[in-house]
Amino acid sequence: MLRNSPSGEADVAVLRRKATNLRRHMLTMARGQGAGYIGQGLGIADLLAALYFHELRYDPENLGWADRDRFLLSTGHYSIALWAALAEAGIIPVEELPTYGADDSRLEMSTLDTTPGVEMIGGSLGHGLGQGVGQALGLGVHRSDARVFVELSDGEMQEGSTWEAAMSASHFRLDRLVALIDCNGIQADGPVVLDMEPVADKWRAFGWETVEIDGNDMQAVVAALAGAREKNGKPKAIVLRTLPGKGVPRIEISEKSHFFRVDVSEWDGIIAAFEKSEGGTA
Amino acid sequence: MSGRPMEAGRTLAMGENEAVARERPTVEAPFGRALARLGAARPEIVGLTADLGKYTDILPFRDAFPQRFFNVGMAEQNLVAVAAGLARTGLTPFATTYGVFASRRAFDFIAIALAHSNLNVKIIAGLPGLTTGYGGTHQAIEDLALMRMIPGLTVIDPCDAVEIEAATEAIADHPGPVYMRLLRGVVPVVLEPGQKFEIGKARKLREGTDVGIVSTGFMTERALDAAEGLAGRGVSVGVLHVPTIKPFDADAVADFAAGVGHVVTAENHVVVGGLGSLVVETLFDAGVSRKVTRIGLPDRFIECGSVPTLQARYGLTTEAMVATITGLL
Ligand SMILES: Cc1ncc(C[n+]2csc(CCOP(=O)(O)OP(=O)(O)O)c2C)c(N)n1
Ligand SMILES: [Mg+2]
Numbered sequence: 001m002l003r004n005s006p007s008g009e010a011d012v013a014v015l016r017r018k019a020t021n022l023r024r025h026m027l028t029m030a031r032g033q034g035a036g037y038i039g040q041g042l043g044i045a046d047l048l049a050a051l052y053f054h055e056l057r058y059d060p061e062n063l064g065w066a067d068r069d070r071f072l073l074s075t076g077h078y079s080i081a082l083w084a085a086l087a088e089a090g091i092i093p094v095e096e097l098p099t100y101g102a103d104d105s106r107l108e109m110s111t112l113d114t115t116p117g118v119e120m121i122g123g124s125l126g127h128g129l130g131q132g133v134g135q136a137l138g139l140g141v142h143r144s145d146a147r148v149f150v151e152l153s154d155g156e157m158q159e160g161s162t163w164e165a166a167m168s169a170s171h172f173r174l175d176r177l178v179a180l181i182d183c184n185g186i187q188a189d190g191p192v193v194l195d196m197e198p199v200a201d202k203w204r205a206f207g208w209e210t211v212e213i214d215g216n217d218m219q220a221v222v223a224a225l226a227g228a229r230e231k232n233g234k235p236k237a238i239v240l241r242t243l244p245g246k247g248v249p250r251i252e253i254s255e256k257s258h259f260f261r262v263d264v265s266e267w268d269g270i271i272a273a274f275e276k277s278e279g280g281t282a
Numbered sequence: 283m284s285g286r287p288m289e290a291g292r293t294l295a296m297g298e299n300e301a302v303a304r305e306r307p308t309v310e311a312p313f314g315r316a317l318a319r320l321g322a323a324r325p326e327i328v329g330l331t332a333d334l335g336k337y338t339d340i341l342p343f344r345d346a347f348p349q350r351f352f353n354v355g356m357a358e359q360n361l362v363a364v365a366a367g368l369a370r371t372g373l374t375p376f377a378t379t380y381g382v383f384a385s386r387r388a389f390d391f392i393a394i395a396l397a398h399s400n401l402n403v404k405i406i407a408g409l410p411g412l413t414t415g416y417g418g419t420h421q422a423i424e425d426l427a428l429m430r431m432i433p434g435l436t437v438i439d440p441c442d443a444v445e446i447e448a449a450t451e452a453i454a455d456h457p458g459p460v461y462m463r464l465l466r467g468v469v470p471v472v473l474e475p476g477q478k479f480e481i482g483k484a485r486k487l488r489e490g491t492d493v494g495i496v497s498t499g500f501m502t503e504r505a506l507d508a509a510e511g512l513a514g515r516g517v518s519v520g521v522l523h524v525p526t527i528k529p530f531d532a533d534a535v536a537d538f539a540a541g542v543g544h545v546v547t548a549e550n551h552v553v554v555g556g557l558g559s560l561v562v563e564t565l566f567d568a569g570v571s572r573k574v575t576r577i578g579l580p581d582r583f584i585e586c587g588s589v590p591t592l593q594a595r596y597g598l599t600t601e602a603m604v605a606t607i608t609g610l611l
Contacts, residue, residue: 194355
C-alpha cells in the first residue's frame, strides 16, 4: 500500500509521536551492543519521521517500485536512524533492532545496500549527493515524477565531491533533488574542525534554493519539506541545525557524541529516564 | 547475535587491541610517540590529518607542536595536496587518515602530486586490512597492491610497536614519498627493541626448513606464534619478515625460499597484488621453484562484524595459520 501522498497535510502531533518512537527504537538498538552512533541518530529523528511518515512516497510492500521517492542516507554511520525509520515503517521487524552492530546482523553500524530499504552504501563519506544527482537524472530519463532526498552531514561538506555534485545538480536543473544537510556541529575529531559558515549562502551560491531551519522543530521541518516541492528548475537544500542526542539529556551533553558507549547498566537508566519524560506519547 | 560486541571505545570503528594476537607487552600510540619525539629534534616535521587525528594516534604530536599541525577537515584529496604544498616549501609532512581513504579517494594525488614529483611526504594509513568491522567502506584490503604500483613510492607494513617507532624514524630520514600502514592504539611488542629500521630490508626472525613463512604487517606476529606451535609438533618453520613492500627485498626472499621445502606467504591484505604476488613474481624471476601457499584475504568485499570474528572467519589468526600449514604437510 502506498505511503504518504504528494500533497497531504501534515499532522505535526502525529509526526512528533513518530519521532519519539524512532528515538525509542534507537535506544533499543544502542543498548544491544552498548554503543553506536546514537547521538547523530537522535539528532535527525525528527527529519526521518517527517520523511517516512509524511513526505516520501513509497510502498513498504514493494520497495523496488520504480516510481518511489528515494531517500539516500549518505552518512552510513547514521545507519541507526535509518533502521529505526524502516522498523517503524514496518520494513524491518522491530524484534531485530537489538542486533544493531552485532556479528551477522543486517543492521550494520555502517549501511550496506543489502538491507531492504537502503538505496546506497554510505560510510565512505561524500558519495551521497553525486549518487542523488544520478538518480534524479535517471528518473527524468524515465519520465517519472519521483523525487530524490539526500541526507548529508556537515562533515561531508568538507569533501570536494559534495561540491562537484552540488554544481552539477543546479546545472541539470534538478528540482526533484532535495539535499538535507545535517549540521550537528560535530565530526570525528570533535566540534567541526573547519569553519564552514555561512553554510546556506554556499548552497545558494551553487544555485540551490536554500532554507535554514531548526532541524529538531517538527513544524519547521514539515514546512521546509513542503517548500521543497516546487518545480522551478532549482535543486533544493534544507540546512538543518540539529542537536546530537536530541531528546536524551544524558547523550545531548556527552562529549563522546561522535560515538557513544556506556555500560549496559547505564543504558537501562537512560531508557527509563526517556520513557518517564516521554510518558504516554508512544 | 554472536561473538563479541563490536567494540569502539576510544576509536571509531574498532575492535579493542586490534593487532594483539596473544599476551605480549604493549605500547600505547607508538607512532604518535615517535613522531612527537622526532618533532623536537626536527623542526621541519609537520603533522596533518583529515578529521581523524584522534583515531590515528597523531595527537601527541599536535599537543607538542600545535603550530606545526593542520587538520584539513574530512577531505583526503586536499590532505595529500596540502601535504605536497608543504613539502615544496622544504617541510616534511606526516599526513594521517585511514588506508581506504588515502589509497582509494586520494590515489591520483598520491601518484601525481607526491610520487611523480618525488616529494617528501609520509602518508600514515590507519585501519590496514581487516582491522575494522565496518565493512568494505573502511577495510583497506587492497591498499598495498594499489600503492606498490605507484613508481617511486616506498610502501611499509610494520608488524609491531617497536617497528612502528623505528620505521617512523627511518622514513623521516628518507627523502621521498612513503605510504606506511599504521597499527594504532594499544600495539603489541613483538620484536627486540633497539634495532634500526632499514627500508627495503627483510629480516629473518626464525630459522626453519620444512616450511618458510614470508610475512608482513601484524601477520608476522601470528607467523612467529604459528611457527612456535608447529615446532612442538616437530615441524620446522622459518619466518622471514618483510616490512617493506616496496622496494622489495627480492634477494632475501629468494634465498629464504631456496632453503625451505614449502613457502607460505602471510599478509593482512587480499592475496592478489600484495605480498603473495610479490613473492611469486620474485621466485619466478630468480628461478627458485617452490610451491607457494598464500594466506590472506579473498578477492571479495568483506562484511561487517567484530574484528576477532572476522579475522578468524578469514583465516588471519594464529590458529588458522597452523591449520593451513598442517594441511600442507
Ligand atoms: C571519506 C571518509 N573519510 C573519513 C571517514 C571517517 N569518518 C567517519 S565519520 C567522520 C566524521 C564526518 O563528519 P560528520 O558526518 O559530520 O560526523 P558526525 O556528525 O557524525 O560526528 C569521519 C571523518 C569516512 N567515513 N569517510
Ligand atoms: Mg556532523
